[in-house]
Amino acid sequence: MTVKIQYPATVIIDENGRYLVKFKDFGWGGTDGETIDEDLSESVDCLDELISTTMENNELLPVPGDMLAVNTYPVAPSALIAAKAAIYSEQKRKHHKKKDLAALISKDEKFIRTLLDPHSGSKIQSIEAVLNALGKRLVISIEDKPGIRHR
Numbered sequence: 001m002t003v004k005i006q007y008p009a010t011v012i013i014d015e016n017g018r019y020l021v022k023f024k025d026f027g028w029g030g031t032d033g034e035t036i037d038e039d040l041s042e043s044v045d046c047l048d049e050l051i052s053t054t055m056e057n058n059e060l061l062p063v064p065g066d067m068l069a070v071n072t073y074p075v076a077p078s079a080l081i082a083a084k085a086a087i088y089s090e091q092k093r094k095h096h097k098k099k100d101l102a103a104l105i106s107k108d109e110k111f112i113r114t115l116l117d118p119h120s121g122s123k124i125q126s127i128e129a130v131l132n133a134l135g136k137r138l139v140i141s142i143e144d145k146p147g148i149r150h151r
Helices: 036-056 079-093 098-104 109-116 124-133
Strands: 007-013 019-022 030-033 072-075
Touching (some): 036 072, 036 079, 109 124
Antiparallel strands (some): 007 072
8 A cells, every 4th residue: 555645735815915824634733925836835844843743742643634625735744754754654553662663673762762753864774674664665756846836
């Protein structure tokens, strides 16, 4: 099964003509900009923070909503946050404790805590090793930055 980590960003224009982006799946947070392209570009950072905070609070990441709704654009987080979120979600789904996950790759629990810390850098080899131990594989794709002209 392939899982693409992205969330629908709903865009509206406020009374001052600024574009507002909200991620309704999280129930909080958003960003704004003078143009829709600026706002959607900044939405990646916003989504990174929403995912990071959810992980830090040890909560389940929400299931992405309707990507085809009116005024909605799919937004993917940064690559590192997406990879860490994939590990985090799979760990939660399989009910693994951090020490159990560490044992799967013959590492200590501190290694997994650092790997799952959204504010800590991680080597792609480490991410791949953990995903492999969870029966998953990391696949990288390249796409245009979010913006209205790319829709």
